[in-house]
Amino acid sequence: MTDLRVRLGRLTLTNPVMTAAGCVGYGLEYAPLVDWSQAGALVVKTITLAPRAGNPPPRVAETPAGMLHTIGLQNEGVETFVREILPRLRTLGVPIVVSIGGETLAEYRAVAEALSQAEEIAALEVNLACPDTEAGYAEFGRSPERTTQVIETVRNATPLPLIAKLSPHAGDPVPIARAAVSAGAEILCLINSPWGMAVDAHTQRFRLATAVGGLSGPAIKPIALYAVWRVRQAMPETPLIGVGGICTWEDAVEFMLVGAAAVQVGTAHYMQPRVLTEILAGLRAYAESRQLERIETLVGALA
Amino acid sequence: MMWELAATVVEHRVRAPNQYELILHAPPIAETAQPGQFVMVRPMAVYAPLWRRPYSIWRANPDKGVFSIFYAVQGPFTELLSLKPVGATLSVLGPLGNSFQPVEGVKRHILVAGGVGAPPLSFLATRLVSGLPKGQRLVMLAGARRRDLLVGLDEFRALGAEVHVATEDGSQGYAGLVTDLLEQALSEPVPSAVYACGPNAMLQVVSQICRTRSVPCQISLDAPMPCGVGACGGCAVPIALPEGGVWYRRACVEGPVFRAEEVRWE
Numbered sequence: 272m273t274d275l276r277v278r279l280g281r282l283t284l285t286n287p288v289m290t291a292a293g294c295v296g297y298g299l300e301y302a303p304l305v306d307w308s309q310a311g312a313l314v315v316k317t318i319t320l321a322p323r324a325g326n327p328p329p330r331v332a333e334t335p336a337g338m339l340h341t342i343g344l345q346n347e348g349v350e351t352f353v354r355e356i357l358p359r360l361r362t363l364g365v366p367i368v369v370s371i372g373g374e375t376l377a378e379y380r381a382v383a384e385a386l387s388q389a390e391e392i393a394a395l396e397v398n399l400a401c402p403d404t405e406a407g408y409a410e411f412g413r414s415p416e417r418t419t420q421v422i423e424t425v426r427n428a429t430p431l432p433l434i435a436k437l438s439p440h441a442g443d444p445v446p447i448a449r450a451a452v453s454a455g456a457e458i459l460c461l462i463n464s465p466w467g468m469a470v471d472a473h474t475q476r477f478r479l480a481t482a483v484g485g486l487s488g489p490a491i492k493p494i495a496l497y498a499v500w501r502v503r504q505a506m507p508e509t510p511l512i513g514v515g516g517i518c519t520w521e522d523a524v525e526f527m528l529v530g531a532a533a534v535q536v537g538t539a540h541y542m543q544p545r546v547l548t549e550i551l552a553g554l555r556a557y558a559e560s561r562q563l564e565r566i567e568t569l570v571g572a573l574a
Numbered sequence: 575m576m577w578e579l580a581a582t583v584v585e586h587r588v589r590a591p592n593q594y595e596l597i598l599h600a601p602p603i604a605e606t607a608q609p610g611q612f613v614m615v616r617p618m619a620v621y622a623p624l625w626r627r628p629y630s631i632w633r634a635n636p637d638k639g640v641f642s643i644f645y646a647v648q649g650p651f652t653e654l655l656s657l658k659p660v661g662a663t664l665s666v667l668g669p670l671g672n673s674f675q676p677v678e679g680v681k682r683h684i685l686v687a688g689g690v691g692a693p694p695l696s697f698l699a700t701r702l703v704s705g706l707p708k709g710q711r712l713v714m715l716a717g718a719r720r721r722d723l724l725v726g727l728d729e730f731r732a733l734g735a736e737v738h739v740a741t742e743d744g745s746q747g748y749a750g751l752v753t754d755l756l757e758q759a760l761s762e763p764v765p766s767a768v769y770a771c772g773p774n775a776m777l778q779v780v781s782q783i784c785r786t787r788s789v790p791c792q793i794s795l796d797a798p799m800p801c802g803v804g805a806c807g808g809c810a811v812p813i814a815l816p817e818g819g820v821w822y823r824r825a826c827v828e829g830p831v832f833r834a835e836e837v838r839w840e
Contacts, residue, residue, distance in 0.1 A: 296805035300827075303576050304667075304803070316807075324821050327840065331798050331808035333625050338800060342807040345822060489621050518621055541625060541800045542616060544578050544667065 273558035274565045275551075277311070277532045279510035280457035282394050282432045284311035284366065284533060287566060288523065288551045291514050291537030292316055292370035292396060292436065293342065294487070297356050298363060304544040308364035309551060311533060315360065317372040317398045320381045322348035332469045332478040337490030337516070338538060339467050341481040344372055344401065349385045357389055366393035368434065372401040376424045383428035394432040397425055397456070400463045400485070412438030412463070415450035426455030434512065436460040437498070439491075444498045445505045452509055460512040460535065461498040465491060488538040492516030496529055503530025503574040518546065520553025530574040532567065576670060576803070577602045580663035584640055586656065589725050593646045594656065595632060595693075601639030603668050607631045609698035610794055610831045613643065613668030614802035617654045627651055628799045628826070630694030630771070631669065632726075644693040644725065670802050671830045674698045677767035677790050682711045685735070686756055686780055688772025689718050692726050694794060695771050703733045711736065713759060717752025717776070721745040753779040760787050768834075770794070781834035791834035797825040814838040 275286040289312040295301055298313045307313050325345025332339045347356070352369075360367050369386055373379035379397070386392055399412030399421060411417045422435055435456035441447045448459055464485025469478040495515025503511055513531030517523055518539040526534045539546040558566050581600035589595050603613065614626035629643035647656050658664055676698075677683070683702050685695045695714070702712055714730040717740040724746065730737050739747030740755050748755055753776060760766065760783065768791040770780045777793045784791035797809035804827035813823050813836050820838055823829065 294806065296807070300801075300803045300805040304578055324819075325807060325810060327812060328810045328822075329798055330810050331800055331806070333623065333798070333800075336622055336624060338624060340800075340806070340808060342810075345807050345810070488624055538624075538800075539621075541802075541806065542621060543665075544803070 273555065273563045275555060275558070276565075277567055279512070279532055280432060282458065286311045286551055286554075287527065287533040288547055288554065289368070289512070289533055289535045290314050290540075290547065291535035292398065294537030295540055297360065299356070299359055301540065301544055302363065306548065309548045310365050312366040312368050312393060313360070313363065314368040314370055314396055314535060316346060317344050317370040317401075318346055318349050318352050318382060318386070319344055319372050320349055320378045322346065322351065327480045329478060329480055332484070334467070334469055334486070335490065337486050337488035339469055339479055339484035339486055340464070341479050341484035343481075349382050353385060353389045357392075361391050367391065368394045368396050370396045370398050370436070371425070372398040374402055374404040376405070376420055379421055380424045380428045383425045387429040387431055392431060394434055394458070395425065395429060396434040396436055396460060397421060398436055398463070400436070400438050410438050410440065412447065413440050415446045418447050418450045419454045422451050422454035422456050432457055434458040434460050436463050438463050439465045439494060439498060444502050448502045448506060448509070452506065458510045458512060459502060460514060461502060462491070462495045462515050465494060487516070489516040489518055492522065496525060499526060499531050500529035500574055503571055507571065507574070517550070518542070520550045520557060523550050523554055524557060524569065527566075527569040528571075528573040530571040532570050575606065576668060578665065578667045579603075581666040583658050583660050583662050583664065585660060589644070590722055593644070593725060595642045595644055596655065597640050597642045598666060599640050600666055603666065604634045604639045604641040605636040607634045607641055607669040608673035609701050610673035610694065611669040611671050612802075612830060613666050613670065614799070615643070615655065616665040617651070617658050623651045625800055626667065626802065628670075628802060630794065631697055632693040633697055633700070644690060646690065667802055671826055672828065674769050674792055674794070674831050676702055676705065680765045680767045680790075681709065682713060682764045682766040684713045684715065684756065684759055684766050684768045685730075686715045686752060686768060686770040686772070687717065688752055688776040689723060690725070691770070691772030691794070692716050692724070695769060696726050696729050698769055699730055699733050699735060714738070715740070715752050715755045715759065717741070717755070717772070719743065752776065753783060756780060756783055760789060768792070778839045781837065781839070784834055792831050793834050793837070794830045795825050795832060795837070796830070799826055802826045812838040812840065
């Protein structure tokens with residue numbers, strides 16, 4: 272029997288397969304279909320300080336091997352999350368990671384503080400792709416300076432293990448990765464959705480109401496693999512989580528080989544709600560057929 | 575309750591040129607489906623095309639464990655669907671969403687369908703007829719671009735509905751829009767309720783007509799829908815809040831059937 276546990280700094284997971292933020296909502300929506308206690312961790316969608324209505328429709332568009340999304344961080348706000356949703360998440364029997372967002376440093380701080388007072392949250396994942404209203408709506412995660420400021424702010428607001436989810440828009444991911452770790456992030460998650468666009472030639476309109484949206488699904492897997500490999504080479508001591516288009520156990524193995532200690536599965540749930548447990552079963556069979564003592568021996572074998 | 579299961583193809587029944595009723599054997603879904611609910615279908619094992627597609631449930635026969643959906647072959651997804659042979663299985667997730675609620679205390683139930691909106695209303699018509707008190711009427715107003723795109727109207731007639739047809743090219747019935755037929759019908763001073771399914775542009779006009787005349791109206795909305803279970807937030811429908819402002823509800827969970835007056839059209 273292969274030991275499937277993985278260590279990500281202070282965070283130890285029973286296996287390396289997690290959900291990706293934003294993709295499975297709060298997890299409760301899939302609870303009739305999926306046994307989340309099988310997952311390494313459940314990452315719930317980004318929580319902000321105040322409730323957010325989100326963006327007008329259309330919010331999603333299907334593209335070749337992918338989908339564009341511009342949900343606009345619709346959520347109930349941290350107060351309602353802690354009071355009404357978190358107690359239900361605790362019954363799922365899986366470590367809960369909460370993605371946090373904000374439009375100002377103060378908002379990130381307030382959300383992190385509110386969640387740190389709640390019990391049984393395993394870690395916070397900082398969504399750095401939020402619009403930075405103090406710097407003219409570019410993403411925070413595009414610049415090492417703003418990344419440092421956000422992570423420092425959250426670090427000072429919470430004792431919880433901290434994951435920084437990095438933007439793919441910063442060119443070389445390494446300077447941003449270093450900035451996040453120097454500022455106190457213990458784990459890096461790569462990558463957030465690259466921005467994309469879809470246009471309808473017949474109606475001569477954008478297919479998303481906001482024109483621009485994040486691209487998810489198998490289409491972005493090569494970009495994500497590269498980002499993980501690149502950061503692993505530069506920072507071999509930092510635990511990494513790979514995310515982007517993972518649909519099969521082979522995808523998960525590929526991310527681990529280039530340096531991811533854990534992986535997140537998102538869009539694939541829409542095609543196959545029980546994909547996470549399928550990936551986990553495939554991963555276990557693969558590891559056992561190769562007589563691996565620990566799944567962690569795969570991590571970075573190709574980096 | 576919802577299930578994700580392998581449904582067996584029983585038949586692709588031709589209903590119009592290039593348009594089919596796909597009959598699937600999936601007892602849990604057939605036994606629990608309500609009018610207005612839908613399923614998410616995935617005929618392929620690969621990730622192209624990527625998304626499942628939502629289909630309203632046309633008819634359900636709990637005794638035989640079968641239900642049906644309507645599809646027109648246009649594009650790679652529906653081509654894959656049409657190639658599934660009888661006896662093969664495909665993944666179905668459902669039944670999903672809320673359902674039409676028969677309105678009590680009216681004398682006339684008016685169903686308004688545009689194009690492919692007719693089949694899902696057939697399920698509702700069956701339910702309405704089985705519980706219809708004496709003296710209540712069932713009216714079906716069906717619109718399409720051309721007569722060959724009118725589907726499933728015989729079933730409404732068989733249920734005793736008064737069927738009126740509008741085609742945009744005048745090839746059958748009234749030449750014009752089905753919403754004109756609704757205006758005419760509502761000019762009769764009979765307490766009525768309206769249930770509509772079709773393109774969103776049609777539903778918007780239906781909503782306005784019903785609002786002007788204070789007629790209760792339920793509409794089944796279409797939206798691009800990646801997950802179908804309320805997780806992704808993709809199928810947002812703008813809702814006017816009573817206290818002012820807008821919030822977005824999910825067509826897949828809080829819908830697809832909405833009260834017409836709560837939807838805020840852009």
